[in-house]
Amino acid sequence: xxxxxxxxxxxxxxxxxxxxxxxxxxxxxxxxxxxxxxxxxxxxxxxxxxxxxxxxxxxxxxxxxxxxxxxxxxxxxxxxxxxxxxxxxxxxxxxxxxxxxxxxxxxxxxxxxxxxxxxxxxxxxxxxxxxxxxxxxxxxxxxxxxxxxxxxxxxxxxxxxxxxxxxxxxxxxxxxxxxxxxxxxxxxxxxxxxxxxxxxxxxxxxxxxxxxxxxxxxxxxxxxxxxxxxxxxxxxxxxxxxxxxxxxxxxxxxxxxxxxxxxxxxxxxxxxxxxxxxxxxxxxxxxxxxxxxxxxxxxxxxxxxxxxxxxxxxxxxxxxxxxxxxxxxxxxxxxxxxxxxxxxxxxxxxxxxxxxxxxxxxxxxxxxxxxxxxxxxxxxxxxxxxxxxxxxxxxxxxxxxxxxxxxxxxxxxxxxxxxxxxxxxxxxxxxxxxxx
Amino acid sequence: xxxxxxxxxxxxxxxxxxxxxxxxxxxxxxxxxxxxxxxxxxxxxxxxxxxxxxxxxxxxxxxxxxxxxxxxxxxxxxxxxxxxxxxxxxxxxxxxxxxxxxxxxxxxxxxxxxxxxxxxxxxxxxxxxxxxxxxxxxxxxxxxxxxxxxxxxxxxxxxx
Ligand SMILES: Cc1cc2nc3c(=O)[nH]c(=O)nc-3n(C[C@H](O)[C@H](O)[C@H](O)COP(=O)(O)O)c2cc1C
Ligand code: SF4
Ligand code: FES
Numbered sequence: 001x002x003x004x005x006x007x008x009x010x011x012x013x014x015x016x017x018x019x020x021x022x023x024x025x026x027x028x029x030x031x032x033x034x035x036x037x038x039x040x041x042x043x044x045x046x047x048x049x050x051x052x053x054x055x056x057x058x059x060x061x062x063x064x065x066x067x068x069x070x071x072x073x074x075x076x077x078x079x080x081x082x083x084x085x086x087x088x089x090x091x092x093x094x095x096x097x098x099x100x101x102x103x104x105x106x107x108x109x110x111x112x113x114x115x116x117x118x119x120x121x122x123x124x125x126x127x128x129x130x131x132x133x134x135x136x137x138x139x140x141x142x143x144x145x146x147x148x149x150x151x152x153x154x155x156x157x158x159x160x161x162x163x164x165x166x167x168x169x170x171x172x173x174x175x176x177x178x179x180x181x182x183x184x185x186x187x188x189x190x191x192x193x194x195x196x197x198x199x200x201x202x203x204x205x206x207x208x209x210x211x212x213x214x215x216x217x218x219x220x221x222x223x224x225x226x227x228x229x230x231x232x233x234x235x236x237x238x239x240x241x242x243x244x245x246x247x248x249x250x251x252x253x254x255x256x257x258x259x260x261x262x263x264x265x266x267x268x269x270x271x272x273x274x275x276x277x278x279x280x281x282x283x284x285x286x287x288x289x290x291x292x293x294x295x296x297x298x299x300x301x302x303x304x305x306x307x308x309x310x311x312x313x314x315x316x317x318x319x320x321x322x323x324x325x326x327x328x329x330x331x332x333x334x335x336x337x338x339x340x341x342x343x344x345x346x347x348x349x350x351x352x353x354x355x356x357x358x359x360x361x362x363x364x365x366x367x368x369x370x371x372x373x374x375x376x377x378x379x380x381x382x383x384x385x386x387x388x389x390x391x392x393x394x395x396x397x398x399x400x401x402x403x404x405x406x407x408x409x410x411x412x413x414x415x416x417x418x419x420x421x422x423x424x425x426x427x428x429x430x431x432x433x434x435x436x
Numbered sequence: 437x438x439x440x441x442x443x444x445x446x447x448x449x450x451x452x453x454x455x456x457x458x459x460x461x462x463x464x465x466x467x468x469x470x471x472x473x474x475x476x477x478x479x480x481x482x483x484x485x486x487x488x489x490x491x492x493x494x495x496x497x498x499x500x501x502x503x504x505x506x507x508x509x510x511x512x513x514x515x516x517x518x519x520x521x522x523x524x525x526x527x528x529x530x531x532x533x534x535x536x537x538x539x540x541x542x543x544x545x546x547x548x549x550x551x552x553x554x555x556x557x558x559x560x561x562x563x564x565x566x567x568x569x570x571x572x573x574x575x576x577x578x579x580x581x582x583x584x585x586x587x588x589x590x591x592x593x594x595x596x
């Protein structure tokens with residue numbers, strides 16, 4: 001399902017994609033598989049963490065937190081069992097890369113988990129996979145069974161004294177369960193609502209024990225970092241933005257797909273060369289650069305080197321790597337509404353600004369879309385979204401507010417054009433309050 | 437409650453994955469696999485999972501109410517899900533959804549009178565680069581078109 005490699009791609013973690021039986025342990029072993037684990041066994045935990053720090057690998061799940069630093073927060077002297085948890089919930093609209101990493105190279109993920117286990121002194125790990133991905137769970141279970149059969153999981157792994165068991169765990173359909181603390185609640189058999197922090201998972205995660213929790217891509221990258229050396233990995237990217245990333249491009253390009261490119265790769269080149277430009281000779285209108293929670297960019301803003309710092313400079317984010325490309329015919333009001341319908345549906349309902357804010361915004365945007373909005377609605381949307389920012393319990397509230405603010409600020413004229421189509425204002429301000 | 441041997445083995449295997457005293461972790465996976473066999477989450481199933489995982493039926497109910505893939509109502513023999521989230525919307529997901537509801541005469545989470553097909557408008561299924569996407573049970577259909585959707589529905593209706 002992946003494209004043939006594009007000459008501009010740098011395939012580090014997707015280099016085995018496309019090999020015959022790429023998911024099997026035999027293919028993995030024949031292609032540098034478990035070499036990094038053997039290195040890790042010889043290294044001290046501090047050395048592994050140092051190597052990760054040098055690599056400047058940052059979390060690929062959304063927040064971009066430096067991985068080496070995250071692992072270093074695990075308290076060594078805590079006598080409790082420690083856990084490794086893989087976030088394979090992959091539910092951010094626009095994102096479909098973790099799926100390919102598991103489908104084509106599950107052993108790379110297992111090896112990443114083993115290295116994490118070796119680093120923090122952990123005996124058990126879970127891969128939390130969204131329920132919709134049942135076929136991936138089957139692929140992963142098969143790979144786990146192979147790893148046990150070859151002595152890479154279980155007791156005294158390859159004579160190193162290391163014991164580690166790794167299991168899959170299915171979700172049951174809830175975007176909020178991708179949020180790390182909600183994921184842990186879900187993994188404990190409860191509703192997926194977030195926890196108050198601190199304590200952070202590194203101190204009190206799964207079963208209140210120290211836990212390393214990372215995205216699939218982050219774990220999958222760890223073996224490459226140890227194999228190549230942190231510096232060589234870092235050098236692939238830009239300063240402070242080490243290595244490569246999987247980008248999932250969707251929408252109106254000629255060749256949508258998942259591509260691995262170095263950090264700092266120019267967005268314009270991504271769209272026009274790697275992805276073959278905009279379909280049907282249309283013009284580019286906008287890009288949602290990193291999944292549905294990242295603020296939209298107008299066409300003229302889409303030419304910068306894609307690394308974490310430059311995304312931040314553009315007041316958006318790299319997020320989960322889901323780039324959604326929109327051509328000149330795209331209806332931004334519709335896109336804004338669909339985005340909000342998503343967040344209103346997925347809000348766990350725990351806190352009022354998110355639960356009520358997303359629902360209210362969904363209602364106003366519906367009205368706008370149907371051509372019955374009022375002029376004041378545009379500012380109301382903006383104001384409401386701004387009021388949600390930073391006032392919610394978990395980042396889902398921000399994830400709903402940030403793109404909405406972006407849509408209104410950058411495409412205000414489209415919201416206004418929608419009003420001019422209206423002849424009769426349908427609701428009065430009083431009704432507005434009562435129906436919200 | 438009794439299950440087929442395959443499901444029973446799966447439930448046992450799941451149960452064994454969690455540490456002593458942490459069997460509650462098995463609640464969601466058990467419900468998911470048992471639901472596949474039973475067809476819906478019945479009160480009997482809730483009680484059975486509660487017993488196996490040493491929690492109260494209320495604690496299981498709480499979970500069932502929260503997750504969108506756990507259904508207390510019986511869905512169709514084929515549960516057809518259409519994604520209309522952003523990437524799919526851009527590629528025609530909404531047209532697919534409208535077409536399916538018209539053709540089958542049912543809406544979101546409704547079932548055809550013969551119990552054969554149910555429909556659900558779903559949030560991003562993680563297939564954005566191959567949008568639009570239709571999922572039949574657990575099976576993904578990428579780059580969907582109205583013609584492909586019709587062929588899928590035809591084949592379901594012909595076989596059954
Ligand atoms: C609402 C919400 C949904 C999220 N969904 C995911 C997800 O599906 N996959 C993921 O890896 N991270 C997701 N995250 C980010 C995680 O909370 C966490 O930051 C990440 O898994 C940490 O791993 P990393 O350091 O490797 O990025 C989500 C965050 C929020 C707030
Ligand atoms: S921000 Fe939304 S999803 Fe997060 S805790 Fe509050 S209600 Fe739940
Ligand atoms: S938006 Fe439809 S699969 Fe992601």
